Amino acid sequence: MRVAFGNDHAGYPMRQYVMDVLAQLGCEVIDCGTAAPEPVDFPDIAQAVCKEVLSGRAERGLLVCGTGVGAAIAANKVPGIRAAVCHDVHSAHQCVEHDDVNVMCLGAQIVGPWLAADLIRAFLQARFRAEPEFVRRVAKLAALERRLAGERAT
Numbered sequence: 760m761r762v763a764f765g766n767d768h769a770g771y772p773m774r775q776y777v778m779d780v781l782a783q784l785g786c787e788v789i790d791c792g793t794a795a796p797e798p799v800d801f802p803d804i805a806q807a808v809c810k811e812v813l814s815g816r817a818e819r820g821l822l823v824c825g826t827g828v829g830a831a832i833a834a835n836k837v838p839g840i841r842a843a844v845c846h847d848v849h850s851a852h853q854c855v856e857h858d859d860v861n862v863m864c865l866g867a868q869i870v871g872p873w874l875a876a877d878l879i880r881a882f883l884q885a886r887f888r889a890e891p892e893f894v895r896r897v898a899k900l901a902a903l904e905r906r907l908a909g910e911r912a913t
């Protein structure tokens with residue numbers, strides 16, 4: 760699987776570890792930075808990761824900031840992205856199975872390396888379960904997004 764990965768400076772301490780986990784899982788990584796510890800703004804990194812997912816170059820996106828929260832807020836502003844902060848393994852797979860989440864966000868200040876590896880594995884191995892209620896709800900999310908975009912434009 761091709762995964763777009765990005766971290767801000769607060770996620771930087773976990774960066775190499777996450778890269779190693781992705782490599783162990785056999786993923787091809789599209790590196791959206793930052794590769795240096797100097798401060799960057801998570802909305803910029805989130806935008807770069809989301810662009811790769813929306814273009815189809817990456818099947819999933821993974822973002823690491825301090826808490827995962829800012830990255831998720833930013834990613835969810837991008838139409839077509841369904842992002843979630845997941846700090847427990849159940850959410851990490853159910854968010855894909857039920858909600859078709861395409862970007863997972865982690866907090867490097869919140870989870871340790873072992874849990875992070877489990878979360879990444881659970882997220883990447885999960886597949887959307889195209890059952891009627893899940894398909895209907897995800898379609899409603901897309902409809903909501905379109906409606907709100909239309910309202911903002913008027």
Ligand SMILES: O=C(CO)[C@H](O)[C@H](O)COP(=O)(O)O
Binds near residue numbers: 769825829
């Ligand atoms: O977690 C985050 C957003 O949710 C950021 O990583 C965090 O706010 C960065 O903070 P600072 O610039 O003080 O290192």
